[in-house]
Amino acid sequence: MFEDLCRALESSGSSVHAIEILTQGEVALHKCFDADRAYPVYSAAKSVTSMAFSLCCDDGILSPESRLGDFIESKYKSSFPQGFDKLPFERFLTMTAGSYPFRPEGDDWMKYILSLDVDFSDTAFHYSNIPAYLVGAACENAVGQDLMSYLEKRIFQPMDMAAPKYTRCPQGHFYGATGMEMTVHQLAMLGQLYLQKGKWNGQQLISQKAVSRAVSPHVFTGTDHYGYFFRAARDHFSIVGKWGQRCMVYPQKGIVAAYLSHCPNEAAQLYETVNSYITRESIG
DSSP: OOHHHHHHHHHSOOOEEEEEEEETTEEEEEEESSOSSOEEOGGGHHHHHHHHHHHHHHTTSOOTTSBGGGGSOGGGGGGOOTTGGGOBHHHHHTTOSOOOOSSOOSSOHHHHHHTSOOOTTOOSOOOOSHHHHHHHHHHHHHHTSOHHHHHIIIIITTTTOOOOBOOBOTTSOBOOSSOOEEOHHHHHHHHHHHHTTTEETTEESSOHHHHHHHHSOOEEOSSSEEOSSSEEOSSOEEEEETTTEEEEEETTTTEEEEEEEOOTTTHHHHHHHHHHHHHHSOOO
């Protein structure tokens, strides 16, 4: 069934490491063009941060309207730029909290971020790693524990899945934006969890409300729509990392398609190849 897709990927010139397609929760294709191992997934880590935020909401600790500044360490509060303390989590989750540089810098990322001159009245979409870092650090403070430990107990262990490797900031917080490694199967399983609206083996790991809120379109980016660190298209939503890391979830078809690659220049073409195949074919 997937011979045409595999041939298209092999002949495209794209450096695809692996692809996995799930139909109705079952592995329909698991094809490795390179070693079957964990690879960097870059900004796909942001969707894991979104997952942690959803759990905080389910626990009644946070809400999209909660002020992120309330959950930053007290030693930084005197450094808050004017207006920062009023910004809700939702502005950061949707990349609409002003225009930040692409990544945090220095020996103290929080200090650096709070020193930036940012126009918080700007509600347009501005892509950056900084909002995801701030959400991750704030969530960690909200739950009072290492965020990956929180996710491991609530998500990865119930799914019988090893927690992915991840990166911390110089102060020890979960980076939240990048620096994570996953296998293609791990990435596909996370997509399947969201396809199943947060339910796994009869257990509601994330509420349906939180899942729907995370993957629904909240802001137009200029080319597509964005949820809470998820990309949202007309008939599917995606976990996305640069250079061709993607997990596409098609709720109406019951299909999850995940792939890992190293495509600095062909990521858009790779996405179109896989998406057009899923859209065209009757699978399952």
